[in-house]
Amino acid sequence: MRRGTGARAGLSPAHREARGDLPMLVVLAVLVAALTALSACAPPLIGRQQDRALRQRIAAAQTQGPLLTVGTRLQGLNTALGPANSHEPIGAVLSEVGDQLVGAAAAPLRGSLAVARTGADFAPVRTSVPSTPATAGVDSVVTGLTYLSDAGPHVRMVAGAFPAAHTAKRQDPQLALSHDAAARLGLSAGGRIGVSFSTGNGEASMDFTVSGIFEPRQTGDGFWNSRPLLDTPLTYPQPPPLGIQVYVHALISTDGVDRLMAAGLDTPQLSWQLSVAPARAAVAQSRSLAGPLAGYGAAMTAVLCQGPGGTVGCQADQEAADRFSWTDGLTPLLVAFGRERLQAEAVQSFALVALVCVVLAAAFTAVRVLLRRRDGALRLQRSRGASPLRLVLLRSAPALPVLLCAAGAGWLLGLRSAPTGGSVGPRPLWAVAATAAVWALLPLLTWVQTREPRRPRRSVRAVRHRFGGRAVLEATALLLAAAGVVALRGRGASAPQGVDPQLSAVPLVVAVVAVLALLRIYPLVLRLLAARLRRGPGVLAFLGLAKAGREATATGLALFVLVLTLGTAVFGGMVSRTVSDGAAAGAGWYAGADAVALSSGNSAPVPGVARGVKVVGEQLRAVGLTADRDGAALPDTPLLTVDARALVAADPGSPLGRALLAASAAPVRRADGSVELPVLVSPAVLAAEPAGDFVSEPFSNADHLHRVRYRPVGTLTAAELDDPALGPITDQLAPGSRLLVTGSAAAPALLQPQVAGRSAALLYGDGDDPAALRTEGAAVLGPLGTVRLRSDRLAAVRADGLVGGIQRVYAVSTGLAVCFGLLAVLLELVLTAEERGRTASFLRTLGLGGRAAGLLQLTQLLPLAAAAAAGGAILGLVEPRLLAPALNLRQFTGGPGQPALHTDYRLTGALVLGLVLLVVAAAAVETAVSRYRRLGELLRLGDA
Template sequence: MSGPARLVRREASGDLPLLVCLAVLVGVLTALSAWLPPLVSGRQDAALRQRVQAAQRTAPLFTVATTLSPPAFGELPPPQSVAAALRLTGPQLIAEADPVLRRDLGYVRSEADFTLGRLMPMPPAPDPRIRTSVAQLSYVSDASAHVRIVAGAFPAAVTPTRAPTPLAVSQATARLLGLHVGEGFTMRYGDSDYYADSAFTVSGVYVPLQTGDSFWNDHAALDQPLQYPDADTGGDQVSFQGLLGADAPEHLARDGVLPYPSVSWQFKVTPGRDAVAQEQRLTDALAAYGTELQAAQCPSMSGDDTGEPACTAGYWPVQRYTWTDGLTPLLASFDQERQEADEVQSFALASVAGVLLATASVAVRLLLRRRDGHLRLQRARGASTSRLVLLRSAVATPVLLAAGVIGWALGVHYAARGSSGVPQAGWAAASAALAWALLPLLTWLAVREPGVPRRRVRRGRRFAGRREVLELTALLLAVAGVVALRLRGATPVQGVDLEMSAVPVLVGLAGVLVLLRIYPPVLALLSRQARRGRGALAFVGLARAGRDATATGLALFVLVLTVATAVFGGMVARTVTDGVAVGVAWTTGGDAVALAAGNQTPTPTPASSPVIAVGEQSRSLSLTASRDGASVTGVLTVTVDAARLAAAEPGSPLARALLSKASSAPVRRADGTVELPVLGDRTLFAAESGGDLSAASFANTDRTHQVRLRMTGALTTAELHDPALGPLTAAVPPGTPLLIGGAAAQAQLAPQTAGGTAVLLYAEHGGPPVGADTLRGAAVAALGPLAEVRLRSDALASMRADGLTSELRQVYGLSTVLTALFGLLAVALELALTARERGRTSSYLRTLGLGGRPAAALQVLQLVPFGCAAALGGVLLGMLEPRLLGPALNLRQFTGGPARPALHTDYRLTVALGLGMALLVLAAAAAEALVARVRRLGAVLRLGEV
């Protein structure tokens, strides 16, 4: 073996324990770089799939639509039915998409919808108030699988040439209009100047069949008709939707009486396992889909000189295609949530890296301390600084390189497969190189040539020493980082947010520097107090702890950062847990909620029911200000039964405000206008204070008078954030004008098909809990089987199982465990590093006659201030950091609700962490004291001579 190799091996044999320690640290860093990104990305992929599935339970995310065109003059009808053309065109529309989008799209159904027609004449209805009825007739490709025929039969696939077109209606429609199987009627299309009639017959009556998909969420009008006032006739009008058979479009086209139908294709989206990785490509593919679709389905120009392309669906000519893309906004919203999750968890990951590197630094310092005499001897024999640095580096490099490779291999082996994340080789190499660089750097600092002594300057005239400059720089960087984050707010950053990662660590460093400035004077004050006592043990222990304060600064930083990270993680978990409850309350309003499209009158809850039902409706109104005639469009008007809300939820701020400011009965003015008291949001109230808003397009229940809305007060933040408003206002864009009225306003305003109805269900206040089945049954009874029912318990379980929330908890749990383990390792190494000084003090005192037990107590006493300072500093820093970050720490993405959740510290966890860390440090000190106590006096005396 050559001389240099023999020298390296001899040097390595003495450093083996600490080299193994450094190897473990490097292996953990590289393993985390390989294992953690796929794990986190896998959780995010699952979260995105959850978002897509939840959205598709309400409505399809991707729809393509067009309108059939009649054949050109002189051409024969296409040799293909409309139903066949729709069925064959659906897969073709997917085939034209980008491969990334094509992989995730699945054909669900196609539809053909005719324009509204009026029943002429109107068949006699059981309700004499019903004077007219309008209907939209539709062919839905999979409708037969979602209905159960209770009378007659589903419309046949083939209709005789001159027979009336068969039509199926829902049981609710048949009962409301008095229709029965076999009954015929005429539908008139067009206006009074140009119209055409078509004959229909009721072939069947059906009820909805729930199949577990979103069909009835998309087609609620197929079941529930809408009854509302008709100002032209003075009575009520009914709007319903009926189902046609497969050949109805051609059958009606042969009659030549109906406009050709609009057709659409609905698709489901099923993201793959690497959903997040494909997110941007999906967005790009969706943006380019329209161009690709028109190029494929509209290959030529029409011959009528209009310049419009000639598009086809199968053999049928159609107009230009349009498409509805609900996936792109969902991806954009999720991307913002994901980036927020990355920012919040970046502090935990940065803390783990900081603790590992600080522990590596302590290990290197201990290694150099053990080699201190050997290094001085080599230096005295003429070895240069560079030779000593290279020698120490040569000893450590193979060990650390092997540790990095092994750690990387283990991380890759156990990393999740198929997720969007991939092992980060760059981060692994950078972290391993940084850990390795600590050894030559600290070796150079230990063996470099001493500088020329500087001329002493009186302390009063010196501006600052090296330590003061470094401390001031760290404080300025921490303050600048906090200010920059607060000014930036909650704006997410693409990729790794270095600012969000570094600022909390800088704040932790600044906190430790401040603690190191406060720590010694406090110990000096305590030692002066102890000097006045009878015994010298407390005085010596506190004085020694104060003298070692600066030397233990790195271990103090590790422990403070460890406790702060755990406290920070506990705060995040507690805030998310409490905030989820608030967000779910905003989603469901009460213990449960039933939602339906359009303004409907709920079925009253029986008096014997264990639940209280609170009805509310929303309408979008175009209003006119009476003071200046200004038009205020898109005003969301919500009407709530305030009395029942107060009975169900006595603490509701919205109920109190409505009962105190907007509970008066409607006022009929001299001109016959009905005036309704309402509450307005602050912006609308300030703009129109003192004036009324007229709903000019609506008449009230006697169908002769207009309605004016008089704002009697402005809504406060607490009232706007009342959970009762959540089910109807959660999806409303910010800045939408808002008015809220009571039950009287609800009775005076005409219903809207574009509005919404919600029934909030509460268990009786102070009564026994109500089960999920009871709440669900009450919701269905109030708004029918097609109502969307949300239970608070189900929503809470779904939010807590959300992929991003579970990812956040896992990352902080993992970071807490890792920082605690390696923080304890750093403390153990620091104790070993400073053990000689404490042992020397004990040897002197034992030489002077101090017994073994007092000497052991002195060992513990020297570390009591260190443990207490670490625990107290970490707790205070962990509680302060979230407040310093301010708007940059936005947890609303994980909780929902109308506003950002308030930060809630988990005080039990915080106290447990602080006490636990202090006790662990004291336990280590006690172990060291026990070892020192059993030493023979000769060993103690020899230690004092070193």
């Protein structure tokens, strides 16, 4: 004993303090390690989700069409080489220029580019075909001749073979026609077709052999989205005495291009489609692509447009060419994704900041416990003349090496858990700030506890006397919360900037206001209940409620932690549920029904062939309108024709279908020869021209002239404009655009077909059978119809990296906040255990049993659990609605507008029940621990 006493006496004061404070230092070390580990692994994990989301966006966009396309037109004879017919082989030209285009890009862009497709398109040429019954009434045939480097995998030859890459000079060059084009021209494999064209030396002609007949093959890469005319011939009726003009497209090989150029038709339009393969760190790479993309046109010109001898001119592998033009679809995609990413970070920031606040609250409580244990020693040292600064150093110095070691361990653990190679790396400054914040609580609270109180000034005393310090604090918090909410609602969701301090701080201030309100309300409720139980037969409930009411203010921090944790969890559940339900609504808007088949032009869908699938046809065209009364012009007004009866039969709940069915009437032919068609109009049409009917420009259809008069019979309501049936065919229209909709079944026959229009076939069937829906979609609009499935859209949204990142951040943050919040509550129970121990010691001397003591403990803690559960649930339900204008969740769901906020009541109920059970479990643990205390110790505690 003497040796031990001597050894302890030989320790420095700092060491003795550290040994006595070891339990709380361990708690602080755990909290610091958690914060530094999160600083090391959370940003890379979130960055990995963002990289994945961007790669998904680029891959999906490239299945619909190329993101980067470069084009030029050869200027004619090769003036560099001199003699005519001495052109470079087109295959070599396309290959060489493709390599130059990739090489012209700056380094960050060049490594991601590859030539996906090259092409050569000739201007339409006059064509002569054999006279057959299929060409009866055909006055002229015009053919567009096209070479595409990757056409072979996208066609299925039903007769003959694909055009040969090389043919003998004595043989005719070859071309391939689609099945529909060959049928319209009465041709078959092996047939011959002649083309004639103008050259610099006069007229020239060339015969082609039809090497094969093909049908489109859908490969899911968007090949046919930009080449629909390769499959579908167009028929143009002409006024008498002219007949019908047929326009077809044919596929040729590089041999056909070279032969045409050698014959004098030497001005093909060349194109190069570049694919983009983002790196693993896609988001970081996208930030460095803005400059190369903006300067790519100039870089491309510098490489390809410097002629021989220093003369300025563009060349395509020694062939004189026009200036190169290019379309950039990658920049808009990156800009849109950047907005979505910043909005996702803004939504995630609240969960992360709330978690940090809970951890700091737990650290604050741990420091209070540590100082409570040393309160007597601090007073004694202060009375003996120790300065506050010395006491602060004495309390803070032993904790610094412990917290630094914990920070290092947490950082290393976080690094091992963090993915590498992504766009976002660990945040060492966050780790340093977290460690400093936790350690700073020790000197700060020690200084507050040991410093000499200063006499307040008279003005301050007057304010406190009149209003009270607590009232001033509550009023300040209320004003800050109100100002923050008003500012957020006024700002809206425009221009998100990633981690949004305002969006993160305002919910915390609102949570503080909620806790302050609870601290005002629930002690009054407890006192009222205690007053009613005072004259009752049982004394335990009265004592427990009375003690809980008196200690309500002392448990304010625990209440704040519980309310903030539960409110954040409910908030996250609402965000997740809103995104999930909004994705379902957005998928309905995307597909219109269980599926939709879309195609260019106004083609009527054929009857369905799959059982159990209902088909509703839609056609969108642009019409030029003139107001009847004042002659105001409304050019290019979208007109949508819908089969109203079929829509109501397939979807009886459709608002648009019911409105069209109620307003539909048969077209009326007027005395002036025009046809009157009833339509529903959008508010934008009435805003542009509120009075009168509209007359369309006349057009010819086969044998007579048509003039259609549109008579508005109603205005489309918000519910009708948001009907999913409008989604897939009007998704390219800007919100609030002009729109006419008619449900008359006879309308399509009265309107002029348009190549630039769109057709849609809504498919209502069994959504659980995607194969049947795809088959039906291909059948109703042909193989060129792009089929969209609602189930595919839902799966894509649910697998989206940004949406998954938001849900994971809230799930992980809530789980960690619950753990650290429970730790803070347990530490608060330790702070108030002394007072409850005194009460229990006195009551046990009066004959209070163990079960009664446990019931007393439970009665004192249940009000805290009930208040926290009610406050947290209300906070989580109210906050999203207060901040709704600043939460732009539509970017993650799609659809015509902001998704409605949907509360996850099951999750909210489970969280409330879990919180109550946690507090009850804490009370049970404290009761079990108190049973092992000797009564004498409790009595001595009571005497103290």
